Amino acid sequence: MAEALFQISEPGQSRVKAACTPGFSRAVGIDLGTTNSLVAMVQNGKPVALADDGGDAIVPSVVHYASDGDVIVGSAARDLFAPVFPSDTIASAKRFVGRGPRDAEATRKLTPYVFAPASAGESENVVRFAVAGERAVTPIEVSAEILRVLKARAEAALGTTLDGAVITVPAYFDDGQRQATRDAGRLAGLEVLRLLNEPTAAALAYGLDKQAEGTFAVFDLGGGTFDVSILKLEAGVFEVKATGGDSALGGDDFDRAIAAALLAQLGLPADAGGDRKLTRRVLDAARALKHALTDAAEASVDVAVGDSVTTLRLSRDEMEALVRPVLGRCAPSVRRALKDAGTEPAALSGVILVGGATRMPLVRRFVKELFGHEPLSDIDPDQVVALGAAVQADILAGEGRDDVLLLDVVPLSLGLETMGGVVEKLIHRNTTVPCGATQTFTTYADKQTGFDLHVVQGEREMVDEVRSLARFKLSGIPPMPAGLARLEVTFLVDADGLLKVTAREESTGQEASIQVKPSYGLTDEEVERMLLDSFAHAESDVKTRLLAEQRVEAKRILGALHAATADTPELLTDDDRRAIALAQAALDGAVVGEDANAIRAAVEDLDRASKPFAERRMNRALESGLRGRDVGAVEAKVAETESKTDLKTRVDAHQGHRHG
């Protein structure tokens, strides 16, 4: 128990031993989630999520950027650093992937982040977070850090390098968001075998495990995205009939709705007065309450504001009233997906639940009402996506199985802007991929020598109402009267759901040049530059990678210990001080060396030396009423050094009678 204070699950500690023998895949499936991420691989013919030493498969999708340039990923970043350095610790980066600064505005009302403008020569339509060390990082880079940790965990488990990875994306991600996710994989040094839609991955895991046949709906409500897919499972073919959703709707929005009510209870303005630490604290309190209310009928949380601590109470009924309107936004997408699939709820064989938010009793009732089916959740909704991705990785990596085939679709229509800002759709939503379409355009002015093409995605008719994907310039057309030049534009969507556009001028047979400039995301040159700049990329072999991980781990332990001793010096005996000082000096020495095992041993020594102290702290925490439900909250308390505005989060789950 005491070790829980410092031994939070860390990816680098992963020691899952998997012999590299035939039958073991060297390709992994990665669920890169808004809140949590996982990596899984097929072992002995079955997909398995890779856990750390503590048995924890989940890596929180939280990245902390320290002022000295270090990057810390996972629960340490979430629990230790986010409360103290809210704007240097990025959670939910996925919400910003492939999005522009204007999209980020939507969350600006209650955000712990500081957004930075683009520097000269950088893509302007990319969100940039200003973090410690005067750096600006894009959501792509933040995602790449998470992927690096998962890659290292998998390589440690395999004892060798990876052949490649299947990374999952929300089915409703547009092309820009998909390209950005692929770029993140490249930055992390992964060969991305496929981008796989999350609900499809879940259906794959579920269908194979349960030998299910029939038409199923997958209701996937994660931290930041909502997807619904209708699939037909038959004789090993998983055919997506239709998909729908909202790539900006998830559990995070529930937290924000609850946080808004908490701020009102505290008599504070909706933006928490611009106080980033308070914002982070209130959001964390909202999340803690939401989790507690999954099982309890009532819960309370203590939030410190200024010098005073206020206990905020919330019942499940009250929370459900706050969350219900947000959840209701799922309904139109579900109805449309059913219609597009040409089916109705009664014709479904079942509804599969995916995503952490589907643990909420309210969400389960909502799904049951919507579909008229008791939802299926017998595979862990947190793991099912990664498990399905691992199966697809196994299929794609070769030698694997040919008994399974996935047929997925384009989630949103793809088209071109034509005269007057009207969108001409070339590929309609829910078309099975891979697919293509060709359209011929002509010049509208005499002696016109170039075409400006604007590629867009969305269902609406006007260009202002759909998403801009890219702008092309096709030039070098010889001057001709209007209407004579014939421009053939071809759209091709590959099995990843990624769009490629080519254009050529036909009448003269002359090849024309094409310039591509993505509207969102990074240019190829920018990604290349980041790859070159990326220090971690140079350390692609497992050994160096593990060394770096151990250094981060050591730093984290030292930081936590420092915070803890500053917080409760009265709990330190002289023996403790001596033992800790010795172990700390040894660790300081090991960290500057090159031996990962030596660092690990020194970390373990320090952990042993500080164990009596840690136990006393834990006992005190327990005495002061902690129910042990939320270790993260304790960590937050440990890490918070500024005692005045300390977050003394205490979640009491009053187990009461359940509401139907």
Added chain:
Amino acid sequence: MICWSCEKDAGNEALCASCGAPQAISTHGAARDHFAVLGVERRYDLDVAMLESRYKELSRKLHPDRFAKGDPRARKAALQRTVELNEAWRALKDPMKRATYLLELGGVKIATDDGGARSGGVAASPALLMEMLELREELGDARAARDDAKVRAMGEAMKARAARSEAAVAAALAGTPTREALEGAARELVALRYYARFLDEVTAHEDAAAARAEASHG
């Protein structure tokens, strides 16, 4: 065609007759029609279940996932062939799309939406245009008045009308249709396009009504 992989005669199918490697689509000669791609007879009254199992069987053989680690030429050919296959399945699985495609193959053109008479081909009669205009107006009024029952009733009537047109298309295209039968089917298909747009508006109204109910929930 000579196979890029085994250098023997590949035949004319998607997969090499000798070694089974996927073959790129030839740029010479006429493209295969959708019926040929799926390997079925060119006719309207096809068994959709048979068509679907044919599509899935071919997908299993041709899908790029089968060649993910293969030769780049195999991957490219598999991608091309699967695009072609998906397009064929999309065009043939829906009876009305299948009918439209058969007319196209039979040389009967249906005027495009925006082009009207300008684009040539069978277009809507002025009488139909006038009638649909009036019906749309009536529907618009009912929507504005939030008269859900009226909208539903108009939708049901239009669905019944569409079903009759679909049956007429099926009857006209059964067996080996004459030129006259093809043109009759074309007129019904043009009308169906207007019916579909009417029904889209009914659906839009129902969605909006459901969203309103959703918003006032709890």
